Amino acid sequence: MTVKIGVPSKGRLMEKTFDWFGARGLTMRRTGNDREYAGTVEGMEGVSLVMLSASEVPRELAAGRIHLGVTGTDLVRETLAGWDEIVEEVAPLGFGHADLVIAVPAVWIDVDTLDDLDAAAAAFRAAHGHRLRIATKYHRLVRDFLQENGVADYALVDSLGATEGTVANLTAEAVADITSSGETLRANHLKTLSDGLVLQSQACLFRSRMAPPEGVPALLERLGL
Numbered sequence: 039m040t041v042k043i044g045v046p047s048k049g050r051l052m053e054k055t056f057d058w059f060g061a062r063g064l065t066m067r068r069t070g071n072d073r074e075y076a077g078t079v080e081g082m083e084g085v086s087l088v089m090l091s092a093s094e095v096p097r098e099l100a101a102g103r104i105h106l107g108v109t110g111t112d113l114v115r116e117t118l119a120g121w122d123e124i125v126e127e128v129a130p131l132g133f134g135h136a137d138l139v140i141a142v143p144a145v146w147i148d149v150d151t152l153d154d155l156d157a158a159a160a161a162f163r164a165a166h167g168h169r170l171r172i173a174t175k176y177h178r179l180v181r182d183f184l185q186e187n188g189v190a191d192y193a194l195v196d197s198l199g200a201t202e203g204t205v206a207n208l209t210a211e212a213v214a215d216i217t218s219s220g221e222t223l224r225a226n227h228l229k230t231l232s233d234g235l236v237l238q239s240q241a242c243l244f245r246s247r248m249a250p251p252e253g254v255p256a257l258l259e260r261l262g263l
């Protein structure tokens with residue numbers, strides 16, 4: 039039986055994923071021309087590569103269409119309710135580090151904590167007649183985090199990209215997004231709340247609990263896991 043490994047097909051995680059497997063004796067390569075999302079694995083029989091967008095890996099693991107997959111912990115926890123019953127986090131890979139944070143306009147000098155945000159949200163609603171809007175693509179993680187921390191008077195607005203721009207564009211008052219260097223937040227005149235860290239993410243190797251396990255233990259052993 040073939041063990042299928044889903045790996046990011048491009049972008050920031052692909053090359054580092056290839057390097058990580060390569061260092062453990064499994065050589066992964068894209069095949070075909072630059073734009074073709076196909077790849078091969080050398081170094082072990084019965085292993086095949088499935089090239090996917092990082093954000094599609096959680097769904098493919100959940101469907102059992104891939105046995106193993108590389109993606110960010112943020113994408114697994116956001117996409118899969120009850121994620122740890124669906125997948126097992128086999129190993130953190132040491133790259134793709136990013137923090138999911140809540141950020142507000144830097145000019146809000148009296149808003150530095152979640153408590154301050156809660157107060158600002160109540161005042162905002164009283165003044166404007168609608169809830170303070172937080173733009174994000176991480177709805178599940180942000181909703182759970184704000185609930186745990188007692189912030190209630192807000193509305194999430196969906197943002198699929200360029201989230202930090204929504205405040206200047208007047209489509210949101212605050213954002214919840216991934217940051218690594220902090221450059222994008224700074225450039226958009228936003229600041230992170232001091233207790234606004236929702237999740238620290240990195241790329242991990244996940245195993246599907248929904249796919250038949252044959253072949254997977256031998257491969258994990260081969261990878262030294």
Ligand SMILES: Nc1ncnc2c1ncn2[C@@H]1O[C@H](COP(=O)(O)OP(=O)(O)OP(=O)(O)O)[C@@H](O)[C@H]1O
Pocket residue numbers: 046048049050051090091092093094109110111112113134135136216217218219239240
């Ligand atoms: N600076 C960063 N910005 C965004 N994501 C980052 C950053 N650093 C690491 N990551 C992680 O990379 C993963 C997303 O990777 P990427 O953007 O390549 O995937 P994607 O959104 O599925 O891309 P696409 O759909 O364009 O293929 C997430 O797990 C995220 O946490």
Ligand SMILES: O=P(O)(O)OC[C@H]1O[C@H](OP(=O)(O)OP(=O)(O)O)[C@H](O)[C@@H]1O
Pocket residue numbers: 198199200201202215216217218219220221222223
């Ligand atoms: O802290 P920094 O190092 O500045 O990185 C963070 C930025 O990078 C990501 O955007 P990406 O390039 O994936 O584009 P996106 O807006 O489409 O998500 C993320 O959404 C932030 O906007």
